Amino acid sequence: MQAFKNRGVHPVSFKCGPDYIDPLFHTQVLGIPSRNLDSYFTGRELTKALFCKNAAQADLAVMEGVMGFYDGVAGITTQASSWELADITDTPVILVVNMRGMSRSVVALIRGFLQMEKKSHICGVILNQTSEVMCEDLRPLIEENCKIPVLGYVPKVAECVIESRHLGLVTPAEMTDLQERIEKLAEILEKTLDLDKILTVAAGASMLQEQKMEDFYPELQVATEENCKESGKEQNQSQGEHPVRIGVARDEAFCFYYEDNLDLLRAMGAQIVPFSPLHDAKLPENLHGLLIGGGYPELYAKQLSENETMKESFRRQIEAGMPYLAECGGFMYLHETMEDMKKERWQMVGVLPGHAFYTGKLGRFGYVELTAQKEQILGEAGETIRAHEFHYFDSSENGDAFRAQKPRRKRGWDCMQASETHAAGFPHLYYYSNPAFAANFVKACRNWEQETWQHGGRSMTLEETIHRIRPVDQKAKEDAKEHWDSLGKPLGSLGRLEDVIIQIAGIQRTPQIHIENKALVIMCADNGVVEEGVTQCGQEVTASVAENFLDEKSCVAIMCKRAGAGIFPVDIGMAVDTPRVEKRKIAYGTKNMTKEPAMTRAQAVAAIEAGIAKAQELKNLGYELLATGEMGIGNTTTSSAMTAVFLGMEPEMVTGRGAGLSGDGLKRKVQAIRRAIFLHEPDASDPLDVLSKVGGFDIAGMCGLFLGGAALQIPVIMDGFISQVAALTAVRLVPECADYILASHVSQEPGADILLHALQKEAFLTCEMRLGEGSGAVAIFPLLDFASDIYHKMSTFAQIEVEAYQPLD
Numbered sequence: 001m002q003a004f005k006n007r008g009v010h011p012v013s014f015k016c017g018p019d020y021i022d023p024l025f026h027t028q029v030l031g032i033p034s035r036n037l038d039s040y041f042t043g044r045e046l047t048k049a050l051f052c053k054n055a056a057q058a059d060l061a062v063m064e065g066v067m068g069f070y071d072g073v074a075g076i077t078t079q080a081s082s083w084e085l086a087d088i089t090d091t092p093v094i095l096v097v098n099m100r101g102m103s104r105s106v107v108a109l110i111r112g113f114l115q116m117e118k119k120s121h122i123c124g125v126i127l128n129q130t131s132e133v134m135c136e137d138l139r140p141l142i143e144e145n146c147k148i149p150v151l152g153y154v155p156k157v158a159e160c161v162i163e164s165r166h167l168g169l170v171t172p173a174e175m176t177d178l179q180e181r182i183e184k185l186a187e188i189l190e191k192t193l194d195l196d197k198i199l200t201v202a203a204g205a206s207m208l209q210e211q212k213m214e215d216f217y218p219e220l221q222v223a224t225e226e227n228c229k230e231s232g233k234e235q236n237q238s239q240g241e242h243p244v245r246i247g248v249a250r251d252e253a254f255c256f257y258y259e260d261n262l263d264l265l266r267a268m269g270a271q272i273v274p275f276s277p278l279h280d281a282k283l284p285e286n287l288h289g290l291l292i293g294g295g296y297p298e299l300y301a302k303q304l305s306e307n308e309t310m311k312e313s314f315r316r317q318i319e320a321g322m323p324y325l326a327e328c329g330g331f332m333y334l335h336e337t338m339e340d341m342k343k344e345r346w347q348m349v350g351v352l353p354g355h356a357f358y359t360g361k362l363g364r365f366g367y368v369e370l371t372a373q374k375e376q377i378l379g380e381a382g383e384t385i386r387a388h389e390f391h392y393f394d395s396s397e398n399g400d401a402f403r404a405q406k407p408r409r410k411r412g413w414d415c416m417q418a419s420e421t422h423a424a425g426f427p428h429l430y431y432y433s434n435p436a437f438a439a440n441f442v443k444a445c446r447n448w449e450q451e452t453w454q455h456g457g458r459s460m461t462l463e464e465t466i467h468r469i470r471p472v473d474q475k476a477k478e479d480a481k482e483h484w485d486s487l488g489k490p491l492g493s494l495g496r497l498e499d500v501i502i503q504i505a506g507i508q509r510t511p512q513i514h515i516e517n518k519a520l521v522i523m524c525a526d527n528g529v530v531e532e533g534v535t536q537c538g539q540e541v542t543a544s545v546a547e548n549f550l551d552e553k554s555c556v557a558i559m560c561k562r563a564g565a566g567i568f569p570v571d572i573g574m575a576v577d578t579p580r581v582e583k584r585k586i587a588y589g590t591k592n593m594t595k596e597p598a599m600t601r602a603q604a605v606a607a608i609e610a611g612i613a614k615a616q617e618l619k620n621l622g623y624e625l626l627a628t629g630e631m632g633i634g635n636t637t638t639s640s641a642m643t644a645v646f647l648g649m650e651p652e653m654v655t656g657r658g659a660g661l662s663g664d665g666l667k668r669k670v671q672a673i674r675r676a677i678f679l680h681e682p683d684a685s686d687p688l689d690v691l692s693k694v695g696g697f698d699i700a701g702m703c704g705l706f707l708g709g710a711a712l713q714i715p716v717i718m719d720g721f722i723s724q725v726a727a728l729t730a731v732r733l734v735p736e737c738a739d740y741i742l743a744s745h746v747s748q749e750p751g752a753d754i755l756l757h758a759l760q761k762e763a764f765l766t767c768e769m770r771l772g773e774g775s776g777a778v779a780i781f782p783l784l785d786f787a788s789d790i791y792h793k794m795s796t797f798a799q800i801e802v803e804a805y806q807p808l809d
Contacts, residue, residue, distance in 0.1 A: 001013060001026065001062055002182045002186035003186040003190050004195065004199075005186075006186055007195070009059045009199075010059045011061065012034075012035075012057075012060075012061050013026035013034045013035075013062050013063075013064065014034065014035050014036070014051065014064070015034060015037070015064050015066070016037055016063060016064060016065050016085045017067070017080060017082075018036065018367070018388040018428065019036065019066065020255070020258075020294070022064055023036065026064075028178060033259040035050070035054045035259050035260055036259075036260065037050065037063065037089075038430065039084050039085060039088060040072075040073055040079055040080035040386065040407070041080075041386050041432060041433045042430075042433060045216075046216055048088055048211060049210075049211040049213060049215070050213075050260060050432070051089050052208055052210040052211060053212075053213060054260075056210070060199070061091075061202075063082075063085060063086075063089075065082030067081075067082075068082075069081065069083050069093075070113075072084060073407050073408060074406075074407060074408035074409060076408070077408065078117075080367070083121070086121040087119065090208070092121060092122075092123040092124075092201050092205055093123060093124075094122075094123065094125065094151060094198065094201065095113060095124070095125045095126070097125060097126070097127055097128060098128050099127050100129045103134065103137075103138065104141065106127070106138060106142065107141050107142055107146065110122075110125055110142060110148070111145060111146055114148070122148060123201050124148050124150070124197070124201050125142060125146070125148055125149075125151065126150075126152055126153065127152075127153040127154070129154065129155075130153050130154075130155070131153070131155060132153065134153075135150065135153035149194075149197060151193060151194050151197055151198055151201070152189075152193035153192050153193075154192065155188065157184070157185060157188060159181070159184070160184060160185045213267075243269055243270060244270055244271065244288040244289060244442060244446045245270075245273050245284075245449075246265060246270045246272060246273065246288065246289040246291055246442075247283055247284055248262070248272050248273065248274050248275070248291045248293070249276070249291070250275070250276065251276035251277065251278045251279060252278060252296065252300060253277065253278050253295050253296055253297045253299070253300040253304060253329065253333075254277060254293050254295040254333075255293070255295045256293045256294035256327070256328065258428075258430060258431075261429075261430065261431045261432075261438070264431045264432060265431070265441075265442060268438060268439055268442040270289075270442050277292075277314075277333065278300055278304060278307065280310060281307075281309045281310060283310070283314065285621050286620055286621070287317065287322065288322070288446065288449035289324060289325075289441065289442075289445030289448070290317070290322060290324035290325070291324070291325050292325070292326040292331075292334065293327050293329070293330050293428075294328030294329040294330060294391075294428060295330075296329065297329040297332055297333045298329075298332070298338070298339070298340050298358065299340070299341065301338055301340035301344070301346040302340070302346060304348065305346035305348065309516075311347075311348070311350070312514075313622075314334070315349060315350065315351055316514075318349075318421075318422070319351070321421055321448060322421070322448055323377060323421050323444040323448055324422050325422070325423050325429075326352075326424035326425075327424075327426070327428050328389075328391055328428060331352070331424045332348070334349045334350075334424060335348050335350070335352050335354050335356045335395065336348060336350045336352070336355060337355045337356070338355070338357075339357045339358045339393075341358060343357070343358055352397070353417075354396040355395070356394070356396075357393060357394060358392060358393055359392055359393060360392065361392060362392060364413065365390055366406065367386065367388050367407055368389060368405060368427060369386050369387075369404070369405050369407060370386070370402040370404055370405075370415070370416070370427060371383070371402060371403045372384070372401065373400060373401060373402060373403055376418035376419055376420060377418060377419065377420055377423050377440060377441060378418070378423050378437040378440050379434075379436060379437055383434065383437075385430070385437050386433035386434075387404075387427035387429045387433075388428050388430075389404070389428070391426055395426070397417065398413075398414065398415050399414070399415060399425055400414035400415070400416075401415075401416045401417060402416045402425070402427075404427060415427060420444075421444065421448075460609075460613075460708070462608050462609055462612070465612050465704075465708060466733065466734050469707070469710045469734050469740075470736065471736050472503070472506030472509075472739045473505070473507075473509040473510075474506065476508070476511050477506040479505065480501060480502045480505035480513070480791075481502050484498045484501070484791065485804070485807075486796045486797060486798070487790075487791075487795070487796055487797070488794065488795050488797050488802060489794070490805055491805045491807060496762065496764065497783065498787070500742060500784065501513060501788065504625075504715050504742075507713055507740050508624075508713055508714075508715075509713055513788065514624045515625040515784055515785070515788050516624065517622050517624045518563065518564065518565040518623065518624070518625045518626075518781055519565055519566035519568060519618055520556065520566070520567050520626075520627040520628075520774045520777065520778055521570060521614055521618070521626060521627070521628060521629065521705055521774075522546070522568065522570065522630060522631055522773060523570055523572050523611065523629070523631075523697070523699075523702050524542060524545075524569055524570060524571050524572065524574050524630070524631040524632060525542070525572050525573030525589065525630075525631075525635070525696055525697035525701070526542050526573060526574050526575040526589035526632055526633060526634070527589060527590050527598070527632055527635055527637065527638055528589055528590045528593065529592050529593050529598075529634050529638065530633055531592050532592070532594055532668060532669075532671075532672040533668045534634060534661070534668055534669040535633050535634050535637075535658065535665075536658075536660055536661060536665070537633060538633065539574075539633050540575075543574050543577075543578050545631050545773075546571065546574065546578060546581045546631055547578050547579075547580060549567055549569040549631075549773075550580050554773070555773065556629060556771075556773040556774055556775045556778055559779065560778055563778055563781040563782060565627070566618075566623065568614070569631070570582050570583075570584050570610070570701065571584065571585050572584050572585060572611075572700075573586050573587055573589055573607070573632075573698065574588070574589065574632075575588050575589040576588070584610040584701070586599070586603050586607045586697050587599070587697070589697075590695075590697060593638070593641070593693065593694050594675045594679065597693045598638065598693060598694060598695055599692050599695070599697065599700075600692060603692065604692040607697045607701050607704065608700050608703050608707065609704060610700075610704060611700065611702060611704020611705040611707070611708060612704040612705075612707055613704075613708075614705060614708070615704070615705050615708025615709050615711075615712055615716075616708060616712065619708075619712045619714060623714070624715075625714065625717070625781075626709055626714055626716045627719065627774050627777035627781070628705050628716060628718060628723045628726065628727075628774060629719050629772065629773045629774020629775070629778075630698040630699075630719070630723065630774070635698055635699070635772075636655075636656065636721065637673060638694060638695050638699060639699065639722045639725040639749075640654050640669070641677060641694035642690055642691065642694055642695050642699065642725050642728075643751045643755060645682050645684050645690050646684055646690060646725075646729075646732065646758075647754065648684065649754070651670045651673040651674055651677070654750055654751035655669055655670050655673060655750065655751070656721075658749075676693070680694065682694055687733050688733075695729075698726075699722065699725055699729065700726075700729075701726075702722075702723055702726030702727075703726045703729040706726060706730035706731075706737055706740070706741055707730050707733065707734060707737060709740055710734065710736065710737040713740075714740075715740060715741075716742070717741075717742045717744050717777040717780065718741055718743055718744055718759075718761070718777060719744060719745075719772065719773075719774045719775070719776045720747030720749065720752055720770065720776050721749035721751055721752040721755065722772060723774070724747075724752060724755040724756065725751075725755065727759060728758060741759070742780075743761035743762060743764065744763060744765060744776045744779065745763050745764065745765035745766065745767055745769055745776035745780070746763045746766045747770055747776065748768050748769070748770040749770060764783060765780065
């Protein structure tokens, strides 16, 4: 094929039978996926249709045979043999004969192949592992006695040999000089083969009447190379639905996939999202299903075992109910433990029970037909699909969801673990042998996507969010406290660091807390009250600072980078648009609250729901801990007004200088707050009334983040004064929300300490900070990381063999 490519011919390749490794080499050479053609899986007509679909745009189609030319199912038939594939597609065959240890006898061998079937399709022969002299000596004998041309020879080229191992050839990814070897061999074959005559033989192939895939499965919209790019731009959507994202493990350890299987998933509405369990730290974001194929995980057992973050990512998604299929090597990877080729045992993902172990021999090998013995993700009991097995490993827990039966043999066995969310086992399924199985898998992924969409994709309404907020889990808190007490240190000696982890356990509803993935959300909005001279600067500063957050040059952006946290500024109501800040804009700033309500009640609800939606989005992205921040000129004025109303206090008691007002400026600020409260008479018992009349969009957005975090079981950290007002608003709407909120620091604003008391919260830090932007909240990320690491990693009394402390009476 490389030789033909060098001539400007554009070939496509096919592999006869259930082989994965040879197509990997074809793909490496051609740069496009190679396909399998297998009449055991798809019968005559569908095999022909698949060939036509994938060969349509090529100058030349090359099919590589399998085993002996006439060797088929059970070793005694021609079903699924290379000969049957040639017969189905009426393709001329070039017989490649190994000449090692043979000379004139090759004539009898070739004649035997020609005469075995009435129509052999053999139109030429290539002599392999021989010399030019031998080829030229034998050419007249072969051509006279067999009536077919000798198309050349392949010499022995030791430096181009590709090594083999227990499952066949090594993979292309393991060969750093593969392309050089292929190019060298192509140069040699240009001289030793009659490529022009080979093209002439190929031109003798019969014209096939193309059969469209829709003729076999009308419900499918056929996937093609043009609309099925791995770039994630698949657009062929099933029944008008947007694609579901199925993560496919693809690297050196997991590389065994039928490309037509992936195309069928695409045709049914899936977007294929490749990832590497070896090299990536976690699963891709926003997945709705997983496919883990076969390969060589046993060769990479150590690396796979040591990639703890990836294994944890698998566990979280699977335990959350994400649908998945796992075949052979992928099945082994999901076990509790797996051996490598030296029989050393390694910890794996652990979502499936059992141990995968090396047997040193092929146990269950070849074609099988699987019959479901119970209802599960792929279909109902009694439904069938065809597959094959080829493995030197076995499992202590093979499962019994399916019964595998060898064709034309009595042998059969139970296999595969399966439930309504998964199917996993050693068989490699071929989806086109029963597309309903693939359709059921995609449907399960879509159903799961819809469920998560409701709680992480489609934004919850304020009413839905309120109804989803439950008290934190007391049992998880008790278990976390018990774990703290088991650690080898004096009881309670880490004080509030212990308390906060216990609180997070209650929030996440498990003592196995996770806060590695952190993010700061900065709600950016302008306030109409600046018209009253309550600030030192104008509204243009808001947009400028908001853009600066994304350049890692602002104070809080630098802090986030140091803490390993994401930063997400959101334009929820800035007076001007900016090119890069995420837009969830309710309006171009609030109204001047001294003259009219800051916003309508509907706008207040919309701004809260924007914050809820952001919390959902970050939950979907895998964030486990959120911090709140804000940016908006004039927002200490709105915050002081809301605090005065909620707590029934005089404005002077809760109003400060903000970013540095003069004495006269502070007087104007207090007067503006008094006028606004007098004008609108906000109802302190109705948080939405207070927010809409004297609040700001940034406060409303942060209120939504607190509510969304509570509904989604995510701890959310308050920053300073403005963030605390938002938290109080959330707690006034849903009192249970308070237990999902963490305090960070005491701001210098007069109302900050008062609000902490009202919320019954204690801050970690007293640093006289008054920057805002979430800087105080981000400042406690490292403290929480310390606490989490100690909680997870410190030795227990039992481990160090010391008697545990007993609580004092």
